[in-house]
Amino acid sequence: ARMGLRALALLLAAGLLHTQASPPTRSFQLDYEEDCFRKDGAPFRYISGSIHYARVPRPAWRDRLLKMYMSGLSAVQVYVPWNYHEPLPGVYDFAGDRDVEAFLDLTAELGLLVILRPGPYICAEWEMGGLPTWLLWKPDIILRSSDPAYLAAVDSWLHVLLPKIKPRLYQHGGNIISVQVENEYGSYYACDYGYLRHLLGSFRALLGTEVLLFTTDGTRAQELRCGTLQGLYATVDFGPGSNVTEAFSAQRRVEPRGPLVNSEYYTGWLDYWGEAHASTSSARVARGLEDMLQLGASVNMQYMFHGGTNFGYWSGADFKDQYKPVTTSYDYDAPLSEAGDPTEKLFAIRTVISKFQPLPVGPMPPATPKYAYGRVALRKYADLLDVLDVLCLSGPIQSQLPLTFEAIKQAHGFVVYRTRLPRDVLDPATLGAPPHSICDRGYVMLRQEYQGTLERDGQTMLRVTGRAGDTLDVLLENMGRISFGANTSDFKGLLGNLSLDSSPLSNWLIYPLAIDAAIQQGWPHTALPKSSMGGRAGPAFYTGTFETPGSAWDTFVKFPGWSKGQLWINGFNLGRYWPCRGPQQTLFVPGSVLHVDRPNNITVLELEGAPPAPLLLFLDRPLFNRTL
Secondary structure, rough: OHHHHHHHHHHHOOOOOOOOOOOOOEEEEEEEOEEEEOOEEEEOOEEEEEEEEHHOHHHHHHHHHHHHHOOOOOOOEEEEEEEHHHOOEEOOOOHHHHHHHHHHHHHHHHHOOEEEEOOOOOOOEEEEEEHHHHHHHHHHHOOOOOHHHHHHHHHHHHHHHHHHHHEHHHHHHOOOOEEOOOHHHHHHHOOOOOOOOHHHHHHHHHHHHEEEEEEEEEEHHHHHHOOOOOOOOEEEEEOOOOOHHHHHHHHHHHHOOHHHEEEOOOOOOOOOOOOOOOOOOOHHHHHHHHHHHHOOOOEEEEEEOOOOOOOOEEEEEEEEOOOOEEEEOOOOOOEEOOOEEHHHHOOOOOOOOHHHOOOOOOOOOOOOOEEEOOEOOOOEEHHHHHHHHOOOOOOOOOEEEOOEEEOOOOOOOOOOOOOOEEOOOOEEEEEEEEOEEEEEEEEEEEEEEEEEEEEOOOOOEEEEEHHHHHHHHEEEOOOOOEEEEEEOOOOOOEOOOOOOOOEEOOOOOEEEEOOOHHHHHOOOOOOOOOOOOOOOOOOOEEEEEEOOOOOOOHHHHHOOOOOEEEEEEOOOEEEOOOOOOOOOOOOOOOOOHHHOOOOEEEEEEOOOOOOOEEEEEEEEEOOOOOOO
């Protein structure tokens, strides 16, 4: 017996016998024999939904994730927008709403697994697809390619981001089961395998050899040819309109064995300014989901499970024969609405999930309370041209020719281009821009009087009269850099020179405007009142205040009679409004930006013309769908 004990001790020491005490090693792997995932050795399939933390205010993260968990999801899919975290080269921001680690910790606390999509390009209808604007400071850079300037920037970012991710990988005791490399790269013209290989090397070096890395592409042969690479598991994306068997047979052509995966199952669709509000029927979404789950597939409901809001200047644009900017609301007709409320679609999806796996015990958390704060009167504070000293502290840049936003290192928002008329123009002359040179809208003022708007892919000329030496100002608005569909970089501002009856204008003064910095410091509410020209049209600031009775609830603000512009409440940029172009009529105001104990400061930048008696209307429900 003593011999037996000694042998046992030797075997234990050599690690050849597992005792009850040692936990099984955590693993998440592909099984090419049984065509499935294996989690800790057991066959596993995930049912996941997408949520973008950058589109949801931090105080609402827990509510949205809990509702996703209670819907029966086992995982969430999460993008990391590079430009949200590295606003300038080497300057990083992971605080507050940008604390991705806190968001990931919350998913773990709630018992959700994570499929992480760190890009570096993410599309996501997000400004420039998540790539930082400062990459375009080198105008000839080739994005999403082996261009050394691009790769150097990518690598320095991955060296900051991925070490935060590594301890959260499933193998290391965390909840991240897989990591996507790039995003639908097969839809991009470059088809640069060297770039994908470089990314694969960087991800492996920084995350280790165990983590499951994958790609996602559409089901067309060309997309799968350019988007996939040996060493990255290839998954596909498609919506409820597709034939499930056909779509998965496209995946099988590049991955003959392994789990079937739809990484983006479209539950809804996005809205563009000037088009109808998109909607997808709950029954179709549920039916497609059930068809995939019956095949044993893993599915992520993206685009979206919860869309949220493009606050500030973060909405991107698509390019489909023309520039198509995305609305501020990212409601997406998703199972959880923009304000995070469960919809009929969510319950239809939950019913399907319940046929395949048990739902968590307990009720679905209810819709958040909304409040209609009613009418709030605003007053004009000043015309934009009268406050350039506040909005451009460093003064203007002088240049013979107009410079782009990127050339003057202005990422978002607005820039004023100013010159003088070179001669008397007594008969109307044509002020015109070359094609594709107004990026994206130009509000024209002559002698501080609004003349009209020039627009990318729209009106590019106006008739004007004036005297030699009259001041001509053009306020240029960036409506969001293209995130999908273009093969060229999307520079902003005046990309070509304006001319008067075909003779080019010169001697420009260029004012990059830091409007958000001023408003975050309390301007114009803390400034002395200006005497302004009351009813004049054109770009101007309006202010007002309102109080919340007792508790700050979510609300929606409508802009009766307003044209187009930007809204801030308590210094928080709630995004672009454009009711006359539609379809979106209201902006979502999360209760977390409101004060309970003191007045809420409203600041509006109206670009074309406010109504004679300017007021805002706070409602308890959104209006998504009115297009003139």
